[in-house]
Amino acid sequence: MDSRRIPRPTIKRLAVYHRCLENLVISGVPSISSKDLAERLGIKASQVRKDLSYFGEFGKRGVGYGTELLLDSISEILGIRKRWNTCIVGMGNLGMALANYPGLAGSGFITRALFDNNPNKIGIPMPNDLIIESTSLLKNIVRERNIEIGVITVPANAAQSTAELLIDASIKGIVNFAPVRLSLPPEVRNEEIDISVSFRSLAFSMTFGSSGRGRIR
Amino acid sequence: MDSRRIPRPTIKRLAVYHRCLENLVISGVPSISSKDLAERLGIKASQVRKDLSYFGEFGKRGVGYGTELLLDSISEILGIRKRWNTCIVGMGNLGMALANYPGLAGSGFITRALFDNNPNKIGIPMPNDLIIESTSLLKNIVRERNIEIGVITVPANAAQSTAELLIDASIKGIVNFAPVRLSLPPEVRNEEIDISVSFRSLAFSMTFGSSGRGRIR
DNA sequence: AAGTGTGAAGTCTTTCACAGCT
């Protein structure tokens, strides 16, 4: 598969299809058409078919897609069987929330370490046998525990230096919740989640009646 | 201004420019070129100029943009002076984190109410003189306190019914953290933040070396 | 000389429309 040609929005939608199919399989629905699947997600049927067509032919003409087969296929495409070891740096409110959030482990992202540089927080016990540890130990711990993904939940002014610590520990991907753009070497993958920018964008569209419902992109 | 023609990614970048300019103004930098601003954000200078050109001419040729003037102009465009009353529905980990997160109030999004339907949580005192209240009171409280934005942090299976409660209370915009697509009337604006989809997308690009750093879009 | 503002070109993504299977 030549993933350079796969639109990023397609990957995000695949993850959404996956979740929807899990529910369908649980509900015992044996098959679904692109039209029905699209309707559930508020997108176009042709979008569903095009997304899937990048990876193969999973449907039966005249019938639709077998839910179990499609679920398996998408799991394969997204590498959903793989488990990823992650760590969270910055145990403020958001870091705490993520450490307590079962949805990540449920998706294969296992939190293996929690870091903060506030001495008052170090040692605090957390779920899953984790303890908040000093950021000064990050490099060793990341390597020992084979952590591949770092989650940055520190304040904006500490985000870049945190990223550099993670890179120095040979992390391969970063999810950055801090409201700054990180400068990273090209081999490190990066996903930004900027909550206040999303609120702002909502506010703008509320004020100016802009184009409306956000698509999955 | 004809906001129907403004690309959504432009709005999100405007919010990012705004934040960057705040720092520049604080640091006493009097002006900046599109090239320098773009470099700080990891995008192209022409993108910065095009984004701004949708709204007017803010720069001086041969010089650049006055930081204070540009900051004011973007504030005006994004309606940053306006204060938005918000409520959070679902006081699990994420709802708690948002209620404690100063970044939102700092951006003009004031949390005016917190709801949950777990009787054990109702009455718990929270920051800013707030108390967790019963979801059954939502409609009245939303109207009394002029709440315009609802933040959904309930589990996936409760998200749609929560959205309907909010709509029934005449909310105008929804930020949805639950991993489901809401079906909403067209006049209600909506922004989705799907954390596990972002992790999945990161994992995919880590596995298949896909096109790399997410742009602001 | 430096840097903006902007049509036009280029690239990426979505949607259409229909041939082809079941």
Next chain:
DNA sequence: AGCTGTGAAAGACTTCACACTT
């Protein structure tokens, strides 16, 4: 008849390139 898979068309967004201003 119904629905997929997919080239081609449309649309959205970004980048180029250069005229224009300071």
